Amino acid sequence: MTSINTNVSAMTALQSLSMINNNLNETQSRISTGYRVNAASDNAAYWSIATTMRSDNKALGAVEDALGLGQAKLDTAYTGMKAAIDVVDEIKAKLVAAREPGVDKTKIQAEITELQGQLTSIATSASFSGENWLSIGTGIVAGTKTIVSSFNRAADASVSVSTIGVDTTKTKLFDTDNTDGILDVGRTNGTVVSTFTITAGTTDAQVSAMISDVDEALQAMTTAASNLGAAKNRVDIQSEFVSTLRDSIEKGVGTLVDADMTEESTRLKALQTQQQLGVQALSIANSSSESLLALFR
Numbered sequence: 009m010t011s012i013n014t015n016v017s018a019m020t021a022l023q024s025l026s027m028i029n030n031n032l033n034e035t036q037s038r039i040s041t042g043y044r045v046n047a048a049s050d051n052a053a054y055w056s057i058a059t060t061m062r063s064d065n066k067a068l069g070a071v072e073d074a075l076g077l078g079q080a081k082l083d084t085a086y087t088g089m090k091a092a093i094d095v096v097d098e099i100k101a102k103l104v105a106a107r108e109p110g111v112d113k114t115k116i117q118a119e120i121t122e123l124q125g126q127l128t129s130i131a132t133s134a135s136f137s138g139e140n141w142l143s144i145g146t147g148i149v150a151g152t153k154t155i156v157s158s159f160n161r162a163a164d165a166s167v168s169v170s171t172i173g174v175d176t177t178k179t180k181l182f183d184t185d186n187t188d189g190i191l192d193v194g195r196t197n198g199t200v201v202s203t204f205t206i207t208a209g210t211t212d213a214q215v216s217a218m219i220s221d222v223d224e225a226l227q228a229m230t231t232a233a234s235n236l237g238a239a240k241n242r243v244d245i246q247s248e249f250v251s252t253l254r255d256s257i258e259k260g261v262g263t264l265v266d267a268d269m270t271e272e273s274t275r276l277k278a279l280q281t282q283q284q285l286g287v288q289a290l291s292i293a294n295s296s297s298e299s300l301l302a303l304f305r
Contacts, residue, residue, distance in 0.1 A: 017293035025286035032279040038267040039276065045265040054264045064167075065257045067159040068250055071169075075247040077137065078155030078172070082240040085141040085179060088134025089233045092127055092142070092181060092191075096201060096226050099123050103219045106206055117206050124202055127191060131181045141176045141236075144183040150176045157246045172246065174239050179232045190228045201225045 038044055048055045099120055106116045131143040144150045154171040161167050182189040182202075191202045201222055206215060 015293060018290060021286065021290040021293045025283070025290055028279060028282045028286050032276070032283060035272055035276050035279055038272050039269065042267055042269070043265050044267040058261045058265045061257055061261050064159065064161055065254055065261075068254050068257070071156055071159050072247065072250050072254070074156035075243055075250060078157075078243050079240065079247065081136045081139055081141065081153075081155075082174070082236060082243060084134050084136040086233065086236040086240055088130050088142050089179065089181075089229060089236060091130050093226065093229050093233060095123050095126050095130065096222060096229060099201065100219060100222045100226065103206075103215055103222060106210070106215050107212055107219075113206050113208050113210060120204075120206070127202060128182070131191070141174065141179050142181045144176070144180050144185070144189070146184045148185075150180050150183060150186075152176070155243060157243070158250065172239065172242060174236070179236060181229070190225055190232065 037046065043050075045051045045054045045058065102116050102120050102123070105111060106113050128143075132140070134140055134142045139153070141153065152173040152175050154173050156169060157172045158170040159167065160170060180189040181191045183192060187193060193203050204218055206218070
């Protein structure tokens with residue numbers, strides 16, 4: 009039946025063209041944003057996962073920064089400890105030289121005094137971002153210093169932050185309040201390393217005792233340097249892992265929500281062709297009503 013009130017062909021062509029235009033708008037949006045899932049309405053499940061993982065990745069970025077800061081603090085403390093060990097080695101060598109018969113012990117003491125001053129200078133200058141793990145100042149309590157190392161999300165969606173600890177009670181060379189640092193005057197070996205004095209009257213037995221005490225301090229410093237080195241190595245490994253993890257998460261999110269630009273560009277060409285054909289089909293359907301006029305002439 010042919011009707012001038014209802015043009016079924018035009019209605020069908022219009023519906024088809026409307027669908028093509030919607031698909032075209034969707035494809036153009038994907039091309040302009042680069043996302044296949046740009047809003048919850050595109051795919052609620054994927055959008056939710058991507059949003060959560062992007063947030064977690066941003067938190068991991070903060071963890072990466074914290075690890076970088078921790079690396080700098082550990083590097084500073086380790087460098088200071090290593091320099092202090094070299095100085096104590098020199099003091100030990102000077103004391104051994106003081107055992108030589110006929111040596112001028114006062115001149116050796118002059119050298120040792122300069123080295124003792126250098127120890128204090130090294131310890132006080134080994135500071136980064138306001139923290140010093142070798143020289144503990146007045147009112148500051150030595151203890152475990154934490155470095156944020158990871159951000160974790162459990163299967164039940166609960167989150168937590170992990171840390172790496174460095175015990176500064178085992179690395180401090182000086183402690184103003186407690187005087188129990190490795191080189192402090194409150195310790196047996198500390199008394200020798202940081203404040204002892206040899207004179208012309210100092211006996212060989214006394215020098216030998218000093219050498220033993222200096223060696224004891226040197227062993228404690230070596231252990232402290234080993235602890236700092238182990239912590240530094242762990243932080244370096246963790247920093248590399250976090251960086252790789254962030255890349256993996258970014259890649260995973262991209263797999264979920266990123267648009268395939270090659271596919272979308274091909275789809276755009278096809279839809280543009282379909283749109284042109286749809287316009288022509290609608291034009292033909294609308295012109296069919298005009299042909300009815302010929303029947304009444």
